[in-house]
Amino acid sequence: EGVLPWSWAVERLTKAHNYWIATGGRGAAPQLTAVWGVWLDGAFYFSCAATSRKARNLAEDPRCAISTERADEAVIVEGIAELVADQALLEQFKAAYDPKYNWEIEIDKGGIFVVRPTVAFAFIEDSNQFESTATRWTFA
Numbered sequence: 001e002g003v004l005p006w007s008w009a010v011e012r013l014t015k016a017h018n019y020w021i022a023t024g025g026r027g028a029a030p031q032l033t034a035v036w037g038v039w040l041d042g043a044f045y046f047s048c049a050a051t052s053r054k055a056r057n058l059a060e061d062p063r064c065a066i067s068t069e070r071a072d073e074a075v076i077v078e079g080i081a082e083l084v085a086d087q088a089l090l091e092q093f094k095a096a097y098d099p100k101y102n103w104e105i106e107i108d109k110g111g112i113f114v115v116r117p118t119v120a121f122a123f124i125e126d127s128n129q130f131e132s133t134a135t136r137w138t139f140a
Contacts, residue, residue, distance in 0.1 A: 003132060003133060003135060004122050004123075004124075004133055004135040006137055008122065009075045009120060009122045009135075009137070010039065012068050012070070012073055012075045012122075013039035013044070013068060013075055013077070014038075014039045016039075016068040016069050016070070017036075017069065017100075018034050018035075018036065018069040019034070019035050019036070019037050019044070019046070019066050019067065019068060019069065020032055020033070020034055020035075020066065020067045020068075020069070021033060021034075021035050021046065021054060021064055021065070021066050021067075021115075022064060022065045022066075022067075023053075023054045023057035023058055023061075023064045023081075024057055024061060024063075025056060025057035025058075025059075025060035025061055026060045026061060028053075028057055028060070031053055031054060031057060033053075033054055034069075035047075035048065035054075036097070036100075036101055036103075037066075037097075038093065038096040038097050038100060040092060040093065040096050041092075042116075042117070043079075043114050043115060043116045043117070044066050044077060044079070044114070044115040044117075045084070045089075045093045045096075045097070045112060045113065045114050045115075046066075046112075046113055046115075047097075047105060047111050047112050047113070048111055048113070049111055050110060050111050055111065055113075058081045058113065062080045062081045062082060063078070063079075063080060063081075064078070064079065064080075064081050064115060065077065065078045065079075066079075066115055071125060072124070072125040072126070073122075073124055073125070074121075074122060074123055074125065075120065075121075075122045076120065076121045076122070077115065077117045077119075077120045078117065078118055078119045078120070079115040079116050079117040079118050079119075079139075080115070080116055080118065081113045081114065081115045082113065082114060082116075083110065083111075083112065083113055084112045084113065084114050089114070090107040090112060091107070093105075093107065093112055094107050116139075117137075117139045118138070118139055119136065119137065119138050119139065120136070120137045120139070121134070121135065121136050121137075122134075122135045123135065
């Protein structure tokens with residue numbers, strides 16, 4: 001629904017440097033925190049410590065939402081997070097992550113999650129475009 005093409009959202013998901021992730025475990029207050037990550041093959045990958053609140057929340061309830069850093073060209077993705085165990089996917093993540101952040105991420109320590117989208121939203125925050133650009137995509 002809406003007028004923005006999915007390619008518009010993918011471009012922003014790919015180019016963003018910082019992302020926001022919202023999680024909430026059973027009985028826990030929602031948590032919103034910034035993460036680094038990569039959009040890769042139709043899903044969002046990020047890392048965090050196994051002891052972090054977001055990792056504990058996701059272990060209890062894998063539903064989450066991510067957003068790009070720019071609210072004026074917002075892309076929000078809701079989905080299901082899971083730990084990545086597949087070595088080939090971990091290597092793909094590392095190959096995209098390391099040059100993006102100029103950082104050598106350690107993929108052998110665990111804590112790499114993938115968020116597969118269930119629904120996504122986007123809009124351009126401009127008084128002349130907001131209503132005409134609000135878009136929703138649903139994924140199977």
